[in-house]
Amino acid sequence: MQPVIIIGTGIAGYSVAREFRKLDKETPLIILTEDDGCSYYKPVLSNALTSKKTPDTIPLADAQQMSVQLNADIRPFTPVAGCNPDDRTIVVGNETIAYQHLVFAVGADPIHVPIGGDAADRIFSVNNLTDYRRFRTTIEQARTIAVMGAGLIGCEFANDLPAAGIRVHVIDPAPFPLNRFLPERAARALQRRLSEIGVEWHLECVVKSVDHDDDRLRISLSDERAIEADAVLSAIGLRPRAQLAADCGLGVNRGIVVNPYLQTSDPNIYALGDCAEVEGLVLPFVMPIMHAARALAKTLAGEPTKVTYPAMPVVVKTTHYPVVVAPPKPGIEGDWEIHEKDDGIEALFYDREKTLQGFALTGSAVSQKNALAKALPPVLVP
DSSP: OOOEEEEEEEEHHHHHHHHHHOOOOOSOOOEOOSSSBBBBOGGGGTTTTTOOOOOTSSSSHHHHHHHHTTOOOOTTOOOOOOTTTTTTTEETTTTTEEEEEEEEOEEEEEEEOBBBBBOOOOOOOESSSSHHHHHHHHHTTSSSEEOOOOOOHHHHHHGGGEEEEGGGEEEESSTTTTTTTTTTTHHHHHHHHHHHTTEEEESOOOEEEEEEEEEEEEEEEEOOOOEEEEEEEESSSSEEOOOOHHTOOOOOOSSSSEEEOOOOSSSSEEGGGGGEETTTTTOOOOHHHHHHHHHHHHHTTTTOOEEEEEEEOOEETTTTTTTEEEEOOOOEEEEEEEEEEESEEEEEETTTTTEEEEEEEEEEGGHHHHHHHHHHHHSBOO
């Protein structure tokens, strides 16, 4: 019997493997990964200091333990060199392995922008546990850190780092934080509350260069200001990892293009998670991954199942000032209706027919999350 092969041991890869094993305990399962294969919850990385987790306590299980749990052949530090959909094989080192079904769960890569200066190579990105180990070692002696990006991850690190007594500068070209998710009034409230714990904001500008300045770094900004820091963290976004799929001849747009069955342009190859573009949607969040994993597991076990996405609010881990967002779908025309709620803001997005299409909650208003989510239309019903 040919195996099911999964490429990737992140939340997507291990989740679909777990769900598959609930339905099929016999089919050989091979899981390949370029890293050590540890199972961990990646969102923990951006609030590990606040939650008092270290790089050693973040992993839930190593590759050997996962191999036993999943009755799977898990191969750490094993990059896939290529695949041949015509004969259903992949190439790993000098070995060619045949598969019954192949699953891409390869995640996404940090977006890098050109930065000048003689210390540009000292800019960190934290996209996995290995990255975080390096970053955590560096910040042990840090007094000040510059964070490039005021999106979800940038704001979560800005909330987290002061717990270690670190001063934070956040730099972003947008006029206010979380500008892709929050209306300005809600975003300004978050900005003020994070300022209270020592976060300094440098908005409507970008980093031009990073240079050595004795034992520190000098960060030059596009507005002609400069700041000093001990480290620079880039959190400007992620790009689906789709090159291997493209090299295999699979359809790729923003991510690996898949239909509602999570099937690529090849009927025996699937994709889910941060690398996948499902019916035009790229949703790099945990809840879409879990829904996709359950649906794909059924398909791999012989019961073709379309993925459906209900309303899936995103909890932003800014514990100093809680935020929950359920953004409206791109292209929907409408307006925000904003209400002050004690120590929080309730922002409701209505379309032209006065139907609720999204919301943003801050502070005490996050208690409305579940009730409002029930009133939202599903994100995807194929």
